[in-house]
Amino acid sequence: MARPTHSGALHGEYPDPYILFQSVRGETGVLLDFEWTAFNPAAEPWVPGPSRALSAWHGVEGLPEPEVLGAVVEGGAPLGFELHVRRGGGERWFQARAVKQGDGFALWLSDRTEAHERERVLREALERAREALEQERKAREREAYLSLALETAHMVTWEWSEARGSFSLSANAEDFFGVPPEGLGNTVEWLLGRAHPEERARIAEAFARMRTTEGAHAFQFRGPWPDGTVHTYEVVGQSFHEEGLPLRVLGVAMDITERLRSQEAVRAAEERYRLAALATNDVLWEWLPTTGHIYWSEACHRMLGYQPQEMGDEAWWAEQIHPMDRERVVGSLHRLVAEGGESWTAEYRFRSKDGTYVDVLDRGRAARDARGEVARMIGSMMDITERKRALERMAEEARFRERFIGILGHDLRSPLHAIALSARELGRRGVPVLHQRLLQRIETSAARMGNMISDILDLTRARLAGHIPLHLSSTSLPQVCQQVVEEMTAVHPERTLLLDIEGACEGVWDFERLAQVVSNLVGNALEHTPLDTPVRVRCREEGAGWRVLEISNRGTPIASHLLDTLFDPFRQAGPARTGRGSGLGLGLYIVRQLVLAHQGTVSVQSTAEDGTTFTVRLPRDSHDAPAATPEALAGRGALPFQSMSQERPTE
Incomplete structure (x- = not known):
């Protein structure tokens, strides 16, 4: 170099x-x-x-x-x-x-310019190949998505090519038309074979119009499936022409069987709702809590004078409720929405269009979504104005009758007392034997009439005041029972009365009213048992808070169908053995009222094996005793606690 x-x-x-x-x-x-x-x-x-x-x-x-x-x-x-x-x-x-x-x-x-150029060309070719592969992959994905979408939407795509003279369907057509594999055809005639015979001519005409007329087309037809069911299809197509000549037709076919069924179900439901709204006088409503909007039926005009479009939303409805009812009614509705309830009922006064108030009974049912929120609430508003007035008139008439009976019974006591005293005085003065029998009959009849009047007065007090007033003091239940047994033995010397005492059985009660309870129950037992059958009176303690009185006999049991109404007024337990008693059927009713006034319970059990037993449960102190326990109330004939008064008005 x-x-x-x-x-x-x-x-x-x-x-x-x-x-x-x-x-x-x-x-x-x-x-x-x-x-x-x-x-x-x-x-x-x-x-x-x-x-x-x-x-x-x-x-x-x-x-x-x-x-x-x-x-x-x-x-x-x-x-x-x-x-x-x-x-x-x-x-x-x-x-x-x-x-x-x-x-x-x-x-x-x-x-290396030439080598670099070759590499560039090669890189570009590789990039084009990669892009082609990516496009092919995306095309396959789109095809898969299209196939899934068509299957989900119950649709197939189809194409008619004029040049090829063929008719083609997408790959999911076998399942769509319910044909076996490889059963698809490539002609319009094959598609016509899928249609109901009565509709094939109409479908052929529709396809002919698609080929001859450019633009969008649509029609429906029915097609039987191999399983015997009939499906309904909707065909939508777009025809393309070139220089006035048909080129091809592209379209989709949709299975609209379920959609038509759903639409028919909706129409039927709407028709039922419309007929129900016309057939009833109640105002039907639908409330949407999310918006507060309320849909009202046409009955609102008949009941309230408003047209449906004049009836407003939730705020308007609340404004029409009587001010004294508004907080209670609106509050109860909002509590139902917040606390997960389903049924709502309320009685209130609602202002009509003329300004007067209508008594209504409003009931609704809530429909909740997956989160538990109220999506809508549907209900009805019933006009109960006349019914309430009728009930008030009936109650007033009943109060008047009972008040009249009470006054009459009270006023009869004075002349009856005079008759009894006069008969007794004549008996002391000495009269012939024949006259003595007449005087004795007068005294006996006067006593029976006095018992009747006392029962009527007790009935009146119970009905008008809701209870029988009491005089409460320290009382010995054995002493009460002993006194009643002695009196009954003197009146019925031929009968056997047995007295069992367990414990001191002391409490705070009304001595005279409690004696009336024991006397009525013992007298009832004597009336419905044979002469040779003893009547047992038993008093015992039950824990620290309760005392129990039981009157039992082995006579003919009370019929089971009478047990549920035995303590109702004017009811008889069955034919008596003698003619004793008031004859009004008030004895057991008054027993129940007296026991309830003491905040106790009374029940009866009567079977052929064990005889008949009336059981009275009394709290130890009736001043402030709790209500009877559910176990005590479970016995047949037991009644719930009622309020009482501790003062007895003078007669």
């Missing part, structure tokens, strides 16, 4: 460009840059000028940084890289190699 000269040019037989660079250093020897010192003729077109500095070598891409080239000078290891050089409108690609040369380096350039 010829050594470089100061002229800057190297002459030799080197076909590739060759350039020598010398290091440029500072005073301290630090590498600052490189300058070319010589080059061969092949490198002349690419050598930068007029500056010799490598840093001024513009139009070159891929040139390493001076520090990297400095490593070649310092370390002596060659460095290879690619250069892209532009000069005078031309550009070349070189494979460069820097080799240490003294305090610089020799840059050998191997022209």
Whole structure:
């Protein structure tokens, strides 16, 4: 190789460009840059000028940084890289190699422009191939998505090609038409075979119009399936023409069987709702809590005087409720929405269009979504104004009758008392035996009438005041039972009365009313048992808070169908053995009212094996005793607690 000269040019037989660079250093020897010192003729077109500095070598891409080239000078290891050089409108690609040369380096350039162009062409071809593959992949994906969409939507695509004279369907057509595999045809006639025989001519005409008339077309037809069901299809197509001649027709066919069924179900439901709204006098409504909107039926005009469009939303509805009812009614509705309820009922007064208030019974049912929120609520508003007035009139008449009976019973006591005293006085003065029998009959009848009047007065107190008033004081239940047994034994010396006492059985009760309870129950037992059957009276303690009284006998049991109404007024337990008693059927009713006034319970059990037993459970203190326990109320005939008064008005 010829050594470089100061002229800057190297002459030799080197076909590739060759350039020598010398290091440029500072005073301290630090590498600052490189300058070319010589080059061969092949490198002349690419050598930068007029500056010799490598840093001024513009139009070159891929040139390493001076520090990297400095490593070649310092370390002596060659460095290879690619250069892209532009000069005078031309550009070349070189494979460069820097080799240490003294305090610089020799840059050998191997022209690979043609190889670079081949690589570029190859890269572009590979890129086009990759894009083609990507497009094919996307096309397959679109086809798969289309197939899935068609299957989900119950649709197929079809095409009629005039040039090929063929009719083609998408791949899911077998399942769509319910035909066996490989059963698809490629002609319109095959499609006509899928249609109901009565509709084939109409379908053929529709396809003929598609071919002859450019634009969009649609029609429906029915087609039987192999399983015997009939499906309904809707065909939509777009025909394309070229120079007035048919080219092809593209379209889709949709299975609309379920859609038609759903539409028919909706129409039927709407028709049922319309007929129900017309057939009832109630106002039907639908409330959407999310918007507050309320849909009202046409009955609102008949009931309230409003047209449906005059009836407003939730706020308007609340405004029409009577002010004394508004907070209660609106609050109950909002609690149902918030607390997860389903049924709502309210009675209130609602303002009609003329300003008057109508008593209504409003009932609704909530429908909730998957999150438990109320999506809508449907209900009815019933006019109960006349019914409430009728009930009020009936209640007033009942109160009047009971008040009249009470007054009559009270006023009858005075003349009846005079009759009894007169008969007793005549008996003391001495009268013939025949007259004594008459006087005794008068006294007995007067006593029976007195019992009837007392029962009527007790009935009136229970009905009008809701309870029978009491005089409460410390009372011994055994003492009450002992007194009643002695009185009954004196009246019925031929009967056997047994008294069992377990414990002190003391409490706070009304002595006279409690004696009335025991007397009525014992008298009832004597009336419905044979003469030779004893009646047992038993009192015992049940824990610390309750005292129990039991009146039992082994007589004929009470019929089971009478047990549920045995304590109702004017009811009889069955035919009595004698004619004793008031005959009004009030004895057991008054027993129940007296026990309830003491905050106790009364029940009865009657079977052929165990006989009949009336059980009275009394709290130890009727002043502030709790209501009877559910276990005590579970017995047949047991009744719930009612309020009581502790003062007995004078008669």
